Amino acid sequence: MDPIRALRSSRAPYEARPGRRAVVVDDLNELRGPVTGIVELPHRLFWQPDRHVDLDQPGLLAWMYETVLTEAVHPDELRTWLHGSTLTRLWPQLHLPRGVRRTWQERHPGLRGRDIAA
Numbered sequence: 001m002d003p004i005r006a007l008r009s010s011r012a013p014y015e016a017r018p019g020r021r022a023v024v025v026d027d028l029n030e031l032r033g034p035v036t037g038i039v040e041l042p043h044r045l046f047w048q049p050d051r052h053v054d055l056d057q058p059g060l061l062a063w064m065y066e067t068v069l070t071e072a073v074h075p076d077e078l079r080t081w082l083h084g085s086t087l088t089r090l091w092p093q094l095h096l097p098r099g100v101r102r103t104w105q106e107r108h109p110g111l112r113g114r115d116i117a118a
Contacts, residue, residue, distance in 0.1 A: 022103035023072045028084035030075075035061075035083045045071045045081070062090050069100050 034055060041051045046067055055061045068081045091111050105112040
């Protein structure tokens, strides 16, 4: 095992919330989710009766990204609901748990320089 991978695996994982490990994808190009229109989040990610989100409203788009980044437990949820270049654009304004932000920035150092909201 290479030394960097060994170091990563020896550290405790960052958490999205107590008891829930933050999830990240290896490549931002894997994220090909919707960027416009009205979507309906699955109940597992958002527990309200009306789970429709209008992505054409900038505040709601950012809110959905915050929700998915915090609540996802599997990379497929990230791939389904997030879009790589949109995530990069929104990153500075997203309000995320510290563990989520750190996990993503360690895997994608390019996000670190964009980080002004943390």
